Amino acid sequence: MSKVIIGADTKGFELKEHLKNYLKELGHEVIDKTPEGDLDFVESTKLVAEAILNKEGDRGIAIDEYGAGSFMVGNKHKNIICAQVSDEHSSKMTRDHNNASMIALGSGIVGKKVAEKIVETFAKAEYAGGRHQIRIDMLNKMC
């Protein structure tokens, strides 16, 4: 089971609540960094990324209306690899190949059933390691 850090801006708040409950039902521990829902995506995503960097959890989920803003903010953190995803296949592959510690979701882009499977897959999938590590080392030297 994973320890999942979650956060959302105002427009992602409702999907965040839904996914928080879904992940808890699956048995994951969930830490909600934005219980109030009054932040913009820069602020909400920073809270998630900083919690990951502080090792408060091992997977981060940042939600806004499109996922685009949270994706940028996540990746502007050194040592964070954040994937913008709208399908469970990418969610699996980005754990497997990129060792992404965060995903960004758009509440206006994905329906709830797709979002459930994305976070379920992300919480469960493990990094494959091997040849992929050189690319991770390169990304982690950046910014």
Next chain:
Amino acid sequence: MSKVIIGADTKGFELKEHLKNYLKELGHEVIDKTPEGDLDFVESTKLVAEAILNKEGDRGIAIDEYGAGSFMVGNKHKNIICAQVSDEHSSKMTRDHNNASMIALGSGIVGKKVAEKIVETFAKAEYAGGRHQIRIDMLNKMC
């Protein structure tokens, strides 16, 4: 402007209400075949398809949780071409190439922003005709 027939099963009801308002704001006429929201997708989609066949409108939208059930029911009607879509590009192309008179949407699959663009595109896009007509003639001879 198009005359749009819309219908949903219980799980698609909320998205249907949202898209009905969205299409009306764009200036389209919308006829709601499932104002109560108490039907299964076979019943709700039949109401939309029959309205299209009766020429009550020129575009049909059928919604359930995944779109898969509505897609099947739509296409089991002779002279109906129904596209199951979750992206606006397919929505445009299926009007352009397939002259689809109906689309099926999944409320658990698409987010509201994506759904808005799908229906907006579907209501607006026109059939290109030309070489595509032979395939339409073939489809319309079936079932």
Next chain:
Amino acid sequence: MKISIGCDHIVTDIKNHIGKYLESKGHEVIDNGTYDHERTHYPIYGKKTAAKVVNKEADLGIVICGTGVGITTSATKIKGIRATLVRDVETVRYAREELNVNVIGIGGRICGVGLIENIIDVFLETKYKETPENKALIEKIDAMIEDNEQANDETMFDEFIEKWNNGGYPAE
């Protein structure tokens, strides 16, 4: 399993890729064409692919065209076919488990091959879980088309192909 596959001329390469992918997983493939990039018409191949499934020559079917709409619609119009046109993994899981779909359609100009392979994996590994509710839905869907011989009527589209060959349709 035995898998019946078909495509139009826009996505022949992707259909060939899928055929090889299925064989690499130990499945037997019935390739209904088209086999090259010469312009042809998707209902021919959707119907052929579907016929193998309803005749029980194949267990399941996979059809592809540009968006998937045309060819999947043609398969769905065959009695006994329950098809879904998918762009995500979860829809195929649901459609197989709840609606016992026997054909999936994919848009070769919509989905990339990684996603397509994942969709196919889930299609083949997911089993129908019968419940009174979904059984009733399936029976209603199946009853919508009267018994007919369209699946095996190989001359059904001849009138249109003849018209096409005689210049009765525009070339563009």
Next chain:
Amino acid sequence: MKISIGCDHIVTDIKNHIGKYLESKGHEVIDNGTYDHERTHYPIYGKKTAAKVVNKEADLGIVICGTGVGITTSATKIKGIRATLVRDVETVRYAREELNVNVIGIGGRICGVGLIENIIDVFLETKYKETPENKALIEKIDAMIEDNEQANDETMFDEFIEKWNNGGYPAE
């Protein structure tokens, strides 16, 4: 427009297709590689593609790898780049109009070429519409990375490539 493009070895064919598509629409293309299917590493090409944009040698950038995640992440880690990794048309429209993104990433194993072309069309034709709200968000995003010379530091990854060449990473 001048468009900077880059990819990894998994999707070179799709990058080449995009290059030709852009040229057919009258754009000038700067192709940062990779140019073949020999195994290489996406951050090299994400960074190169992004550098052309921040150095104003190109107006916009497009990066592609299998899922798009790796290469788009590497582009985003360059100061001055605002990138979005898209699988739908509406996200790119929003991201260009509201967040003035200058790079998009696409998963070549996730999206088909028809969808990719539509995404690119909308990326190139949509204009940023400045508002006080989105200007403030963009300033906050841009301020997150300190000024550094990473975009133009061509030796930045040498230590890892040397380690790779010396067998310091597993081959599988």
